[in-house]
Amino acid sequence: MRDDPRLTVAIVGRPNVGKSTLFNRLVGRRLAIVHDEPGVTRDRREGEGRIGDLRFRVIDTAGLEDAPADSLAGRMRTQTEAAIEDADVALFLVDARSGLMPDDHYFGEVLRRAGKPVILIANKSEGSASDAGYYEAFSLGLGEPVALSAEHGLGLADLADALERQAEEHAQRVEPAPAEQAASEEDETGPIRIAIVGRPNVGKSTLINRLIGSERLLTGPEAGITRDAITLDWEWKGRPVQLVDTAGMRRKARVQEKLEKLSVADTLRAVRFAHVVVVVIDIDQPFEKQDLQIADLVVREGRALVIAFNKWDRAEDADAQLRDLRLEADRLIAQVRGMPTVPVSGLAGRGLDNLMKAVFKTYERWNRRVSTGELNRWFAELLEHHQPPAVAGRRIRLRYITQVSSRPPTFVCFCSRPEALPESYKRYLVNGLRETFDLEGIPVRLLLRKQENPYDKS
Structure with missing residues (x-):
């Protein structure tokens, strides 16, 4: 481990992409020679970088070229690879x-392959003129690119945000004390945040009490006992979990009191910050309008959704009722068809293990990345x-697709005329992604972007 606790940043990329210009911008002086001719920088150059209040060590590198190891370009690449090895994060231009x-x-x-951020x-x-190149950069599969102009100083705020996040993670890794070490390891695995939501009096608090094996939450026959979101730390089979009990959500027209409005706002916040949301549905009154609105909210927020059919101890013909x-x-929440649906009884303690298995399986799908x-x-x-249908007599050319993020899985498809692609074909693509890459039952986002063709004169 280096003695220097500061973040070390290596600027890398092929020749003439503006590495030295960015280096000079970050150090605030013209330390590196900048010229239109490729390959001006050959050795590593170090400086003290600064954006706002963030200070860091920055290394300018030679342009990466695929060349024999014994050639000049090959030796320059070796220097660059050494800089990457020495760095905590690489800025890939x-x-x-x-x-x-x-x-x-x-x-x-x-x-x-280097394994560095x-x-x-x-x-x-x-x-x-840079828009097409910016969207094309998504195809590298290295996440969302930062749009920057090193020469004009545009986009530095976005770069600062990205570096701040890396600096915070680096600070936790550099020689932590024993207690800090444990906290750091816990952060890496991180607890799964599970919000339990639903209409009033469907049994959310009872379900959580049964899960944790303790009467931790107040329960009773009265609707609306829970008013604010309560977070409980728990473990399921050695996996850390944060369970969030939330206030019951009634239809907006019925929410009059200020306190209830605050409770609903707290529930909405819990949904937005959850990883998995379990929507509890009373089998005696299933799929009321408010149930569907809650499920739709979860999907629009991009959270992983699990349906718990509660009070299953009252089911008479269990198999037929579950099938129906x-x-x-699947019919009413078609946007995430195939979502996990688990019969449970919070009162009797039935189906809880199956519920947690469904939660973790859905969480894994929600985190999935496809190369x-x-x-x-x-x-x-x-x-x-x-092939996509022709629109107004013109073919729509689909170029390629890449995943730009997970949680939920989000894909960008580059095509010639994104505005003309029919919704039905977009659904066809999304359904194909779900079926092929085991993404059933979770939100999948597909964004269409235009890729300019410089040879298309039409």
């Missing part, structure tokens, strides 16, 4: 004006089987 080159993809893989920067992002309820769930290569192999087969 690509040129948004000229777009991606083969070397960008190659060295993106090199950085991924990477902040992807689409440099030279001044003006609309699951069919209704760009695997996605585009599937994409090519799908297009071969079913």
Whole structure:
């Protein structure tokens, strides 16, 4: 481990993407020579970087080139690789004006294998001419790029935010005390935050009490006992969990008192900060309008959804009732068809283990990432089987697809005319993603972006 506790940042990328310009911008002086000719920088150059209140060590590197190890370019690459090894985070620059080159993809893989955090920067992002290159950078599979113009100082606030997050994580890793070490390890695994929501008096607090094996929450036959969101730390089979009990959510028209409005706001906040939301439904009054609105809210917020059919101890023909309820769930909450639906009884303690298994399985799907290569192999087969329809006599060309984030899985599809792609075909793509990559029952977001074709004169 280095003695220097500061964050160390290496600026890397192929030649002439603006690394030295960014280096000079960060150190506040023209320490590095900047010229249009590629390959001006050959050795590593270090300086004291600063953005706002954040201080860090910054290393300017030679342009990455795929060349024999014994050549000049190869030796320059060795120096750059040493800088990456020494760094805590790599700023990977690509040129948004000229777009991606083969070397960008190659060295993106090199950085991924290095195992260091990477902040992807689409440099030279001044003006609309850089838009296509910015969106193309998503295809590297290194997350959402920071749009930056090192020359003009545009986008530095976004870069500062990204570096602040890396600095906070670095501070936790540098020689922590024993207690801090334990906290750091706990943060990495992190507790799964599970919000239990539903209409008033469907048995949310009773369900949580039975899960944790303690009468921790006040329960009773009266509706609306729980008023604010209560967070409980718990473990399920050695996995840390935060359970959040929430106030029952009535229809908006019935929410009159200020206290109840605050309770509903607290519940909405709990949903937004949860990883998995368990919507508890009373089997005696299933799928009322408010149940569906709550489920729709969970999906719109991008949270993982699990349906718990509570009071199952009252079920008479259990198998037939469960089959009917699951069919209704898929019909009424079609945007996440195939979501886990688990019969439980908080009062009798039935089905709780199955509920938690469903929660963790859904959480894993919600976190799932699919490589760009695997996605585009599937994409090519799908297009071969079913091309998008022509609109106004013109074909819509779908170029490629990449996953830009998880939680929920979010994909960007680049095409020639995103505004013209029919909703039905977009649903076809989303359903294909769900079925092929085991994303059933969770929100999946598909964004369409236009990729400019410089050779298309039409």
